[in-house]
Amino acid sequence: MAENPILVDPSQLAEKLKAPTPPLLIDVRSEADYAQAHLPSAKNNCVYEVVFMNRMDELGVNRDTPVCVYGNGADTHESRMAAAKLSRGGYREVLELRAGFDGWNAAGQPIEKGTPPPPVAKEELEGSRAVDLELSRVEWTGRNLLNRHNGTLGIKSGVLQFEQGKLVGGEFVFDMQSIDCADLKGDPLHDVLVAHLRSDDFFDTELYPEARFVITGASILPDAVPGVPNLSVHGELTIKGVTLPLDFLATAGYTDEGRMAAQSVILFDRTLWNVIYGSGRFFRDLGPHLVNNLVEIQLRIVTK
DSSP states (O other), rough: OOHHHHHOOOOHHHHHHHHHHHHEEOOSSSHHHHEEEOOOOOOOTTTTTTTTTHHHHTTOTEEEOOOOEEESSSOOOOHHHHHHHHTTTTSEEEETTTTHHHHHHOOOOOOOEOOOOOOOOOOOEEEEEEOOTOOOOEEEEEEEEEEOEEEEEEEEEEEEEETTTEEEEEEEEEEEEEEESSTTTTTTTTHHHHHHSSSSTOOOOOTOOOOEEEEEEEEOOOTTTSSSEEEEEEEEEEETTTEEEEEHHHEEEEEETEEEEEEEEEEEEEGGTTOOOOTTOOOOGGGOOOOEEEEEEEEEEEEE
16 A cells, blocks of 8 residues: 555656546535636535535545545645545545645646636725624623533624725623523522622612723734734723723624624623622632633624
8 A cells, every 4th residue: 555645746747647546526615716727637526514524435536546635735735635534534645745735836736717707896894883683692601610601691782883895883782681501401599599680789780781892992903814813902800880991802804795793702790790609709708609700601792
């Protein structure tokens, strides 16, 4: 059995493709990239999809057939991932063109051009954009030493302010009376805990039915790669009539429809907003009644 995978450069692959039994070319990039241009006779099977190995079978590729995978270029890992999957999946001879489509094209080798999808015109956001309350979501998690509870909190309204496509401000109003516990659904303790959270022990929602977060500024983080926090958000959070600064990092971008979307995991110290029940900072000898000061908020915001 040949050593797997076998790295080949464009000239070596070109020679192998002239052999009586050439390797089968598998383009492991996205369908859109493949449709725009690809190596001649290559079949498309995007490695980002969980059905990658199943699709190899659907393509009728025998495990004794030599295959060569390629991605976009040497600076990205899709061909490495595909080669490793095929090698572990029992394919006898796996070649990898690590230089990818970019390297093949730069070497002057032939390509097949398709019809690229029309570019999606993305409007530069300007002015106010309302938040989509159906797609946006707030989830909370509270903990003590051994246990935790999690649930949701409703957003009553939200708006973001943009200048030349950049986030500069905004405001969210949260319905504190909608606080709910997901992990106790169907348990008799659900209503007990929810009433506890809504009472003056915690958020006193009868006196303070709303909480508010006002964005006072935002800045883009330099050199952030896709999928990691790329936006620093500065603002003021009001809970139980107490307003204090709250800054956090978010991962933001644009959907295919041109909507701005952002997600963030925020840790904040509830006791700074006078939510002190079960806090070891304010009470002694709490025992099993100890509740962590830090509350975790998972936030997803999508504009209309």
